[in-house]
C-alpha cells in the first residue's frame with residue numbers, strides 16, 4: 001500500500017497555515033507583528049502561501065524601537081513592497097517624545113520594556129483584534145505553556161493561570177469587546193525547524209544572519225555590536241570580529257556569535273552543533289530567571 | 302513545499318506527538334529531563350540555569366526535573382499546573398511532548414494533551430504497581446483515541462532491578478487494560494533518575510530483552526493513525542482574489558481531514574449536495590497530484606457552486622453522517638457544571654453552531670470505568686455521555702473513525718471559555 005507521509009517540516013507548515021486561515025476567518029481585524037527577525041519573516045512567507053493567489057488579508061505592524069539595525073529596516077521595507085502589504089510602523093521614539101514612557105539611561109539602557117506601551121497603543125488605535133506573533137514554545141521556559149490562540153484582557157495582559165484549554169485543532173477565538181488575541185502559528189517550531197524551513201523554501205533573510213565582519217565589544221560574556229545608541233563603559237574594547245546573529249532584536253541587547261557560517265547549510269550545521277540556546281545571547285532575558293514571564297504578563301510579544 | 306529539497310536528510314524526519322502521564326512523584330519530570338538530557342537536547346545555558354537553581358535550593362545533585370518547570374508560580378510551589386510543550390529530536394524524528402501535570406485539574410490537562418498525541422507514556426512506580434491513577438490515565442488515553450501506550454515501570458532501582466517486580470506490574474496492567482481500546486501497548490522497566498533503559502540500555506537488567514524508551518519512541522509506526530480512507534475536506538476559507546491576474550479564480554482552502562483527494566475526482570459539497578470535479582489542488586504555486594491528511598491545500602472545482610466556510614467537500618460514494626442529534630462522550634473542563642437543557646456554542650471542524658444539551662445519559666467513574674446511570678452532574682474533570690441537538694446539521698464521523706471530524710469543543714456563550722471537549726460516538 002502507498003504510504004501517505006509528510007515530513008516534520010511539511011506538518012509544521014500545514015499547521016501554521018491552518019492557524020493563519022483560522023485567524024483570517026474568525027477575526028475582524030488581524031495584524032501580523034513583524035519584528036524583522038527570521039521568525040516573523042517565516043510568518044510572512046507562510047501568510048503568502050496560505051492565501052495565494054489572493055493577497056494577504058491583513059497588514060503588518062512593526063514596533064520600531066529606534067534601536068534597530070539599519071539592515072532590519074531596509075529588509076522590512078523591501079519585504080512589504082514585495083508582498084504588497086501595508087506595513088504600519090509604531091515608533092517607540094514617538095512615545096518617548098510624547099512623554100508617554102521614560103527612557104532608561106546609562107550604558108545598559110534598553111528600550112525593550114518601552115515597546116510594550118507602544119505596541120498596546122498601536123493595537124488599540126487600529127482596533128486590531130488578533131495579532132500574530134512569531135514566538136515559539138522552545139524559546140524560553142515561560143513560553144512552553146502558551147496557547148496557539150492566547151487570550152488577552154482589555155489591558156492587553158496575559159494570565160498564565162487562566163488560559164483556555166486548547167484541544168485538537170479547534171481554536172476558540174471568541175472574545176468580549178476590547179479584548180484581543182495573540183496568535184502564535186510557529187508555536188511548535190524549534191530554532192532548527194525554522195532554519196530548515198528557510199532553506200527548504202529558499203526564503204530571503206537579512207544579511208545579519210550570515211557571517212560578516214563587524215566592530216563589536218564584549219559585555220557580560222557576549223559580543224554586542226558597536227553602535228551610536230550604546231554608551232560604552234571605559235574598559236570596553238572595540239574590536240573587529242567575524243560574527244553573525246542568531247536572533248535579531250534591538251542592537252542594544254542582541255548578542256553576536258563568532259561564526260564563519262556564510263550559507264544556510266553552514267548555519268544549519270552550526271545550529272545543530274550549538275551548545276547555547278539562541279536567546280542565551282540576549283541581555284534582556286538575563287536580567288532575572290523569570291524575566292520573560294514578567295514581560296509576557298504585561299503584554300510583551 | 303518544494304519536493305526537490307527532500308533529498309536532504311533532515312527533510313526525511315517525521316513527527317511524533319506524545320503525552321506523558323503519571324501521578325505525583327512517579328518521576329515524570331525526572332523522566333522528561335532525562336530524555337532531553339541524554340538525547341543531548343539541553344543547551345549549556347539551560348543546564349547552568351538549573352544547576353544554579355538546584356544549588357540555591359540546597360539540592361546536592363542537579364535536579365533534571367527543573368528543566369521542565371515553567372512558570373514562576375509553579376517554581377515557587379514546586380508543582381506543575383498546566384500542559385507544557387517540549388521539543389526534541391533525533392536524526393529520524395522530531396518529538397513534541399505534551400507534558401501534563403499530575404495534580405488537580407488533572408483530567409482536563411491530560412485530555413488537552415492527549416487530544417493531539419499519537420502516543421502516551423504512562424508512568425508507574427515499581428513499588429506501588431498499578432494504582433487508580435494509572436487506570437484513569439489509561440482510560441483517558443484510550444478515550445482520546447491514542448493507539449500506542451508505553452507503560453514505563455519507573456524507580457526500578459528501588460526494587461533491586463527485579464524482574465519479578467516488573468512482571469507483577471505488567472500482569473496487573475494487562476488485566477485492567479484488556480477493557481480498553483488500545484491496540485499497541487509496550488512495557489519498559491526504567492530508572493528515570495539513573496537513566497536505565499531511557500536512552501541507554503540498562504546494564505542492571507539483563508533479563509529485559511526489549512527496547513529502550515527512546516528506541517521505542519523513534520520506531521513506533523504512527524503514520525497509519527491518520528485516516529486515509531474517508532475523504533473529508535472542511536472548507537476553512539474561500540479564496541477569491543478578483544485581481545487582474547486572477548479575475549475568475551475561486552478556490553477552497555482548508556486542511557484535509559481524512560482520505561485522499563486528486564485532480565479529476567468527483568466530489569460533493571455539503572450541505573448543498575451539488576457534485577462537481579476537482580480541477581486543481583495546490584499549495585501556493587505548487588500543483589499537487591494528491592492531497593491527504595493533514596495537508597493544508599487549496600482546491601478548485603469545475604463548476605461554480607456555492608460553497609462557504611463551514612461546508613465540507615467529500616466523495617459522493619463515501620459521505621459522513623449528517624445530523625442534528627448527536628451523541629457524544631464529553632469531558633468537562635470548567636468549574637461551572639454542564640447545564641442539562643443549557644445552550645452552548647460548539648466548534649466542529651470549521652463550523653460553529655449553537656446547541657442545546659438534551660440529555661445526560663450517564664457519567665463514567667473514571668477510576669473503575671463503570672457507568673453511573675442517573676447521575677447527571679457533570680462537573681470539572683468529569684466524563685460523561687450526553688446528547689445534544691444542534692441548530693444546523695453537522696457533517697461528522699464517529700471519533701473512533703476520524704479524530705478530526707469526530708471531535709468538537711463546547712464554548713460557554715457568556716464567558717466565551719472553552720468548557721467541554723466532545724468525542725462523537
Ligand SMILES: Nc1nc2c(ncn2[C@@H]2O[C@H](COP(=O)(O)OP(=O)(O)O)[C@@H](O)[C@H]2O)c(=O)[nH]1
Pocket residue numbers: 323324325326327328329330331332366403455456457458459491492493494495
Ligand atoms: N530512586 C529513584 N527516584 C526517582 C526516580 N525517578 C524519579 N525519582 C525521584 O522521585 C521524586 C519525584 O520525581 P519527579 O520527577 O519530580 O516526579 P513527578 O511529580 O512525577 O514529576 C524525586 O525526588 C525524584 O528524584 C527513579 O527512577 N529512581
